[in-house]
Each structure stands twice: as structure tokens, then as C-alpha cells.
Amino acid sequence: MNNHLKLVILDRDGTINQASEEFVKSPEEWHPLPGALEAISRLNHAGFHVVLATNQSGLGRGLFDMGALNAVHAHMLKALATLGGRIDAIFYCPHAAEEGCSCRKPAPGLLQQIEERYGLSLTGVPYVGDSLRDMLAAQAAGCVPHLVLSGRHAMVDPARLPPEFPRNTRVHADLMAFADHLLAAAESSPIPPRSPTP
Structure with a gap:
């Protein structure tokens, strides 16, 4: 186990790529948000x-199958690789809302899977997403919630978040602005290594 893992957890739709009410069902429907892939590459190069x-x-809901989801992710990873970036792992909830699973955000199940996979506590790990669901899942898992205004909450006033958001939610214009924030903070006070859970 790597005792010095610096981890960042990201949502996908509205954070890395444009969200769609009709869902992103194919590589052709996947469009990266401006600067998002470059932001991931910057984080990678800084050791995250x-x-x-x-x-x-x-x-x-049966709107697409695993083959289609894998094709979208392969397309995303290839686009990221051309910029020298990578995503280490993709955790996803495949369930419809009415299935009552424990992994659909705002439930913290997906984040707990990450915790188990890497064998470390997520306390203090940044989680970046574009929705209230993301922020609530982050809070439940002990992550630091970072809201980007590039998706579902684009019109939110960053100075006056609605009261349902966790009080420690940080707000950024987009993923690149988050990367700027995190890298500046890491330079001023290096993030301590994550320790494996006992």
C-alpha cells in the first residue's frame, strides 16, 4: 500500500464534461468542459x-449498456492521455434512483468503495462535483466538498450557498479554478500523506 498517496475524487458530468438531460450515451455525446482535461493533467503532474x-x-434505466459506458470512458481517457493526464480508476453507480441502492450519490457508497480499494481514510480528501448530491456524498464520507459552477448549479451565488449545502463547501468556477486552488494550497502547506486505515 502506498502511504504517500495524494488523492482527488471527481464527479464526471458537469465537472469534467458537459452534462446532458438526455444522458451521455456515446463517445460522440461526450464533450469536455473548457480546461477540465488540462486541470486533471496539472493535478497528475503535481503528484495527485x-x-x-x-x-x-x-x-x-436501460438508456445505454455497459459497452456504451466503457466506450465513453475510453474516449475520455484517450483525450486526457493526449494532454499527459490520467484517471486512475472509475467508480460508478449503475442503479436507477428507485432501486434504493447505497452507492447512488448523495449516499456515500461509491466513496466508501474508493476508501476500501485504496485502503485509506478519505477524511480531508477533496471531492469535486457540480451538484448538491455530490456535496452531500462528500460530507457523508468525510471528504472536503468542492462545488464547481460548471454544471447543475451554474447560477448559484458562491457567496451565498443555499442552506442545504454542507457548511464547509468550497466553491470554484470550474475544475481548472479548483486545480489552481488546490495546487496553491499544496505549495503553501504540503498535504500530509494519506495513511492506510488500520
């Missing part, structure tokens, strides 16, 4: 491991 945690209820 990037992991995705994404609700994909279109699977449970």
Missing part, C-alpha cells in the same frame, strides 16, 4: 492521483 465517482443511472 485522480479517481472518478459518478452516478450513471442511465444504465439502470
Whole structure:
């Protein structure tokens, strides 16, 4: 186990790529947000491991199958690789909302899977997403919630978040602005290594 893992967890739709009410069902429908892939590459080059945690209820609703989801992710990873970036692992919830699973955000199940996979506590690990669901899942898992205004909450006033958001939610214009924030903070006070859970 790597005792010095620096981890960042990201949502996908509205954080890395444009969200769609009709779901992203094919590589052709996947469009990166401006600067998002460059931001991931910057994080990688600064020593951060990037992991995705994404609700994909279109699977449970039968709107696309695993082959289509894998094709979207292969397309995303290839686009990222051309910029020298990578995503270490992708955790997704395949269930529809009515299935009552424990992994669909705002439940913390996906983040707990990441915790188990890497054998470390997520306390203090940044989680970046574009929705209230993301922020609540982050809070439940002990992560630091970072809201980006590039998706579902684009019109939120960063100075006056609605009261349902966790009080420690940090707000950024987009993923690049988050990367700027995190890297500046890491330079001023290096992030301590994550320790494995006993």
C-alpha cells in the first residue's frame, strides 16, 4: 500500500464534461468542459492521483449498456492521455434512483468503495462535483466538498450557498479554478500523506 498517496475524487458530468438531460450515451455525446482535461493533467503532474465517482443511472434505466459506458470512458481517457493526464480508476453507480441502492450519490457508497480499494481514510480528501448530491456524498464520507459552477448549479451565488449545502463547501468556477486552488494550497502547506486505515 502506498502511504504517500495524494488523492482527488471527481464527479464526471458537469465537472469534467458537459452534462446532458438526455444522458451521455456515446463517445460522440461526450464533450469536455473548457480546461477540465488540462486541470486533471496539472493535478497528475503535481503528484495527485485522480479517481472518478459518478452516478450513471442511465444504465439502470436501460438508456445505454455497459459497452456504451466503457466506450465513453475510453474516449475520455484517450483525450486526457493526449494532454499527459490520467484517471486512475472509475467508480460508478449503475442503479436507477428507485432501486434504493447505497452507492447512488448523495449516499456515500461509491466513496466508501474508493476508501476500501485504496485502503485509506478519505477524511480531508477533496471531492469535486457540480451538484448538491455530490456535496452531500462528500460530507457523508468525510471528504472536503468542492462545488464547481460548471454544471447543475451554474447560477448559484458562491457567496451565498443555499442552506442545504454542507457548511464547509468550497466553491470554484470550474475544475481548472479548483486545480489552481488546490495546487496553491499544496505549495503553501504540503498535504500530509494519506495513511492506510488500520
